[in-house]
Amino acid sequence: MEHPVITKMQVIPVAGYDSMLMTLSGAHAPCFTRNLVILTDSLNHTGIGEIHGGDYTCDCLNFVRPLVEGQPIAAYRQILQKIHKLARHEPTDDGEGIQTLDISKLKFVVKSEWAIECAMLDLIGQYLGVPMCQLLGEGQQRREVEMLGYLFYVSDKAKTPAGEMQYLDESGNPDPWFRLRREEILTPERIVEEAQAVQEKYGFRNFKLKGGVLTGQEEMDALRALKKAFPDARINIDPNGAWSLAEAVELCKGMHDVITYVEDPCGPEAGFSGREIMREFKNATQFQVATNMIATDWRQFYHTVSLNACDIILADPHFWGFDGTIRMSQLLDSWGLTWGVHSNNHFDITLAAFAQVGAAAVGTPAPLDTHWIWQDGQNLLDDTPQIRNGRLQVPDAPGLGVHLNMDRVMAANALYRKLPSHDRDDAKAMQYLIPGWKYDHKKPCLVR
Numbered sequence: 001m002e003h004p005v006i007t008k009m010q011v012i013p014v015a016g017y018d019s020m021l022m023t024l025s026g027a028h029a030p031c032f033t034r035n036l037v038i039l040t041d042s043l044n045h046t047g048i049g050e051i052h053g054g055d056y057t058c059d060c061l062n063f064v065r066p067l068v069e070g071q072p073i074a075a076y077r078q079i080l081q082k083i084h085k086l087a088r089h090e091p092t093d094d095g096e097g098i099q100t101l102d103i104s105k106l107k108f109v110v111k112s113e114w115a116i117e118c119a120m121l122d123l124i125g126q127y128l129g130v131p132m133c134q135l136l137g138e139g140q141q142r143r144e145v146e147m148l149g150y151l152f153y154v155s156d157k158a159k160t161p162a163g164e165m166q167y168l169d170e171s172g173n174p175d176p177w178f179r180l181r182r183e184e185i186l187t188p189e190r191i192v193e194e195a196q197a198v199q200e201k202y203g204f205r206n207f208k209l210k211g212g213v214l215t216g217q218e219e220m221d222a223l224r225a226l227k228k229a230f231p232d233a234r235i236n237i238d239p240n241g242a243w244s245l246a247e248a249v250e251l252c253k254g255m256h257d258v259i260t261y262v263e264d265p266c267g268p269e270a271g272f273s274g275r276e277i278m279r280e281f282k283n284a285t286q287f288q289v290a291t292n293m294i295a296t297d298w299r300q301f302y303h304t305v306s307l308n309a310c311d312i313i314l315a316d317p318h319f320w321g322f323d324g325t326i327r328m329s330q331l332l333d334s335w336g337l338t339w340g341v342h343s344n345n346h347f348d349i350t351l352a353a354f355a356q357v358g359a360a361a362v363g364t365p366a367p368l369d370t371h372w373i374w375q376d377g378q379n380l381l382d383d384t385p386q387i388r389n390g391r392l393q394v395p396d397a398p399g400l401g402v403h404l405n406m407d408r409v410m411a412a413n414a415l416y417r418k419l420p421s422h423d424r425d426d427a428k429a430m431q432y433l434i435p436g437w438k439y440d441h442k443k444p445c446l447v448r
Contacts, residue, residue: 003072004041004127006120011061012036013053014412015419016378017168018345019181020160022153024212024240026426026445027433030160030167031415032345033422035061036380037115038404041073045126048404049118050349051318053416054423060112068116073127076120080321083113114321118353118400121322125399132400136360137326144391145358146367149204150343151194151226152374153213154185160432165419177201181374186214188225195226198373203389205232206367208263211239212444216251220258227258234260234367241267241293242444245277249284261288261312261366267441275300278309290314290366292342301328305335312366314342317357318350326360333363340366347375347412348384352395352402355385359394368392380408 013035021028033053040046051057064083071079125132133140157167170182177197185194195207207226211219219237226235241264243251248265266281267274274294282289290312295304296319304310315328319342329339339361341354351372358368370392381402386393395401416422430437434448 003074004043004045004123005070005072006039006041006068006123007070008038008040009065009068009116010036010038010040011058011065012038012409012413013058013416013422014347014380014409015053015416015422016345016347016375016412019152019374020155020157020167020429021210021374022155022213022445023210023426024242024441024445025439026437027155027429028345028426029424029429030157030165031419032424033416033419034345034347034350035112035115036349036409037061037119039068039116039119039123041123041127043127045123045399046404047073047119047122047126048349048400048402049115049122050347050353051112051115052344056423057112058422061115064113064116073120073123076117076124079120080113080117083116111319111321114318117322118317122399129398131359131395131398132322132356133359133394136322136357137330138360138362140359140394141362142359143394144388145355145394146206146365147202147204147387147390147392148367148369149195149198149202149207149390150369150371150373151191151198151207151209152185153191153210154181154183155429155433156184157182160429175201177373178377188218188222191222192225192229195230199230199390202373202387203391204387205390206234206260207236208369209235209237211237212242213446214444215447216243216247216444220251220255223255223258236261236263236290237265238263238290239444240264241274241441244269244442245280245284248281252281252287253285256287259287261290263290263312263314264293265289267293269442273303275304275307275309279307282309288312288338290338290340292316292319305337310337312338312340314340314366314369316342316344317353318344322353322357325357326362329361329363329365338366339363341368343369343371345371345375348372348379348381349400349402349404351392352381352385352400355392355394356400358392378412380405380412 037049288311292314295301315325
């Protein structure tokens with residue numbers, strides 16, 4: 001029997017609502033964008049994938065459509081190989097990646113074709129009648145995936161001027177978490193309240209705080225408050241390299257009874273790369289270190305492990321691809337290191353993809369990141385995977401195991417088309433809070 005053939009590839013850019021989440025790069029805008037890939041095959045199956053938003057990524061996907069349409073689904077590796085060979089070096093890509101969290105360079109770290117890979121694996125799984133995780137690496141390892149409660153500082157959305165696109169108001173929502181996530185959260189007490197709300201709703205047993213917002217000492221106070229409220233939880237912080245080496249050592253050296261590991265505490269300085277500086281942080285504090293900033297491709301990974309700069313590699317499948325992230329899990333497990341996944345704002349298609357890679361990763365993964373709790377309720381699927389008791393449930397159905405709701409997709413596309421810009425800009429909202437604010441990768445965003 002001949003293999004099914006891909007008859008149609010659609011690229012649909014979409015947008016969803018966000019809170020005024022604070023990070024080193026500034027404040028999240030009222031809306032975030034993503035790109036969807038929808039493949040239809042000759043058996044009338046539909047395969048789906050989701051990737052970061054923006055016109056650059058959308059254009060890349062549309063450019064390679066002729067390499068995908070008309071091809072048998074079994075040729076997915078050859079299709080990806082052709083896309084990789086066709087790829088040209090963008091003149092503005094200096095190869096630095098996101099070592100300094102320059103959001104404008106994120107599009108070079110993300111590979112648009114991984115949305116195509118996801119959609120093709122979805123089709124193959126449906127054809128063979130097996131979940132996608134059975135097609136990856138050594139196959140399915142678990143039926144549920146441990147997740148992190150991803151905590152953020154949130155600024156006051158009311159400070160944006162009238163006439164601008166407004167942040168979503170959920171003050172009348174009967175769900176306590178949905179109400180809270182749109183409110184101002186800037187103190188240790190409010191961070192604890194946030195953690196309590198997401199534990200109540202999703203059952204999280206582990207928490208990560210996005211730092212790089214207030215002074216390092218204020219953020220340490222928030223971690224101490226979290227540990228007091230959740231004494232059995234694994235707690236970590238990600239300041240995205242905002243701290244100097246000296247500050248990171250001073251802040252963390254006495255925190256072993258609070259913090260389980262630290263994600264990207266410091267970055268490049270004094271002529272040394274982020275990899276070298278992170279190694280020095282490890283030497284000084286004896287903390288385990290995680291990263292999604294200094295090891296975003298295989299060449300960077302080689303230098304990271306050569307220096308023993310990190311213990312936990314957060315191998316987001318949107319950076320590494322689905323085959324690549326599982327290969328990374330195998331390699332890390334063989335070397336006694338730990339695999340995990342980083343996240344960005346996303347819809348529930350990515351949540352389903354995280355379920356599949358989390359189910360296929362070998363060893364004992366670190367609890368996976370997800371922003372989904374901040375987007376929950378904006379479902380593009382009829383059957384969004386659920387997080388229960390802090391664990392993401394892996395769908396039993398073949399392929400990705402989920403089904404698009406096209407009415408919701410087109411509504412999200414309509415929102416996308418209303419936006420004045422499709423690219424991420426965390427500085428604009430910050431300038432409502434601090435006039436003239438400019439990004440500085442060594443200054444927490446509210447410290448000016």
